[in-house]
Amino acid sequence: MNRSRLIATTIFLMLTAMAQGEESAWKAGAAKVVITPEEPMWMAGYASRTQPADGKLTELWAKALVLEDHTGNRGVVLTLDLVGIDRTLSLTVCDALKEHYGLQREQIVICTSHTHSGPVVGHNLAPLHYLLFAESQRQAVDRWVAAFRQQVVAVVGDAIDKLAPSHLTWGSGTATFAVNRRENPSTTVPLLRSEGKLQGPSDHDVPVLAVHDADENLTAVLFGYACHATTLSGYQWSGDYPGYAQIELENKHPGCVAMFFAGCGADQNPLPRRTVTLAQHYGQRLATAVDSVLMTSLMEPVEGPLRTKYAEIDLAMDSLPTREEIELNTKSENRYEVARAQMLLEQIDGGVPLSPTYPYPVSAWAIGNDLQLVALGGEVVVDYAIRLKTELAGNRTWVAGYANDVMAYIPSRRVLAEGGYEGGGSMVYYGLPTVWSPEIESDIINEVHRQIDVESRSGTENLQINEPK
Numbered sequence: 001m002n003r004s005r006l007i008a009t010t011i012f013l014m015l016t017a018m019a020q021g022e023e024s025a026w027k028a029g030a031a032k033v034v035i036t037p038e039e040p041m042w043m044a045g046y047a048s049r050t051q052p053a054d055g056k057l058t059e060l061w062a063k064a065l066v067l068e069d070h071t072g073n074r075g076v077v078l079t080l081d082l083v084g085i086d087r088t089l090s091l092t093v094c095d096a097l098k099e100h101y102g103l104q105r106e107q108i109v110i111c112t113s114h115t116h117s118g119p120v121v122g123h124n125l126a127p128l129h130y131l132l133f134a135e136s137q138r139q140a141v142d143r144w145v146a147a148f149r150q151q152v153v154a155v156v157g158d159a160i161d162k163l164a165p166s167h168l169t170w171g172s173g174t175a176t177f178a179v180n181r182r183e184n185p186s187t188t189v190p191l192l193r194s195e196g197k198l199q200g201p202s203d204h205d206v207p208v209l210a211v212h213d214a215d216e217n218l219t220a221v222l223f224g225y226a227c228h229a230t231t232l233s234g235y236q237w238s239g240d241y242p243g244y245a246q247i248e249l250e251n252k253h254p255g256c257v258a259m260f261f262a263g264c265g266a267d268q269n270p271l272p273r274r275t276v277t278l279a280q281h282y283g284q285r286l287a288t289a290v291d292s293v294l295m296t297s298l299m300e301p302v303e304g305p306l307r308t309k310y311a312e313i314d315l316a317m318d319s320l321p322t323r324e325e326i327e328l329n330t331k332s333e334n335r336y337e338v339a340r341a342q343m344l345l346e347q348i349d350g351g352v353p354l355s356p357t358y359p360y361p362v363s364a365w366a367i368g369n370d371l372q373l374v375a376l377g378g379e380v381v382v383d384y385a386i387r388l389k390t391e392l393a394g395n396r397t398w399v400a401g402y403a404n405d406v407m408a409y410i411p412s413r414r415v416l417a418e419g420g421y422e423g424g425g426s427m428v429y430y431g432l433p434t435v436w437s438p439e440i441e442s443d444i445i446n447e448v449h450r451q452i453d454v455e456s457r458s459g460t461e462n463l464q465i466n467e468p469k
Helices: 003-023 087-101 135-161 186-194 240-252 276-294 323-329 335-349 382-391 413-418 420-425 440-457
Strands: 026-034 061-068 074-080 108-112 164-174 178-180 205-213 218-225 257-262 268-270 306-316 357-367 371-376 397-400
Touching (some): 026 218, 026 257, 061 135, 074 135, 074 257, 074 306, 087 108, 087 135, 108 257, 218 240, 218 276, 240 257, 240 276, 268 276, 306 440, 323 335, 371 440, 382 397, 413 420, 413 440
Parallel strands (some): 074 108, 218 257
Antiparallel strands (some): 026 164, 061 074, 164 205, 205 218
16 A cells, blocks of 8 residues: 555544544433422322321432433433323423423423322322312422422533533343232232242333443433332332432442433332332342443443434323213212312313323434433333334333323223223323223334334434334
């Protein structure tokens, strides 16, 4: 090779390396804020409670992770130690983030842990909680929500202020304490587990996204698991097992913000349960699963752009009840049916007819060329994660439930047909007028594929995508 060709080749290789380095460059920032109520408030998730919270096991947190790719495109993941968030509050938060930081809706994912040891969150689960409260109790909820909204907006700003050059890696671990609660009576779980005879589908993957700064310090870790946060049912604030897992990881990695998202665990429970010791135990097991991924040399770098998508689809309900049927429910011996009926009648009398559809949120992000983060609203059963991983990219497809708007249980077609609590019985507690249409699963899955397909055509060709079945 002559000298001029050698120089040209060297320059080409240098420019190529520089371009590749630029494309794989990330900035990231993470921050957190305590959102534990400071005044006595009622707790969310269980109908059996008879008084407000009277103590605290752990703080409750709102945490924000801001990612920025080499083009300057940003995405924000919010994780909240809450049972859920309703549509109104979610829209209000997103509008404020747009006003303050210019973030568009598709750049925001709001994940709740679904802890049943947190506060009532506005009108989420309204017939179970808010609608039955005395006025003083409603005012306490309203005050907390107003303060919470400001805290969430501020913590995103803190994370943006901390944006710094970072590198991202990912991996996937395993934790096996989640049990399909529809298929395994809780009293038999220890024996069935010891005999290897647990029934029904579960998702035991533990996806992990690690953020290191330029000095190799772990600054944030985002991880998920598909299981109800229902180990505890007492009167003390707690993040339940996800809270304990985050505490454990932050203790092991000083300076790190550990963030949890709930997977499709609507039909999954941590079993056995009901003791603080068990909540700590499950948190330790989950943290160990995350740490086993962090400590391995097999974590893969996240390279490529960040692409964010979001849409709300008109998710169809089954046949709507007549006014006569709703009025009949106001005479029910079930006070939650009465509360829902009164709420629906008030809506109708206010000139807003019952809608045959619900604006259901679906978000699909491509984080680099390898990872897909799908965020689905509501309490999503495990069938969705299993199906999407099969049809998309296996353990490179991360499916979060309880995201953006927790409006109801989201059964698969199978669970809807089987019925039971997840299949339809729970709708009364969320205030929706009837069960979902049998097309629910296909409508949601098709929207995920539509968004992923758009991302693929936009430049994430490395993702392994199969056609929906």
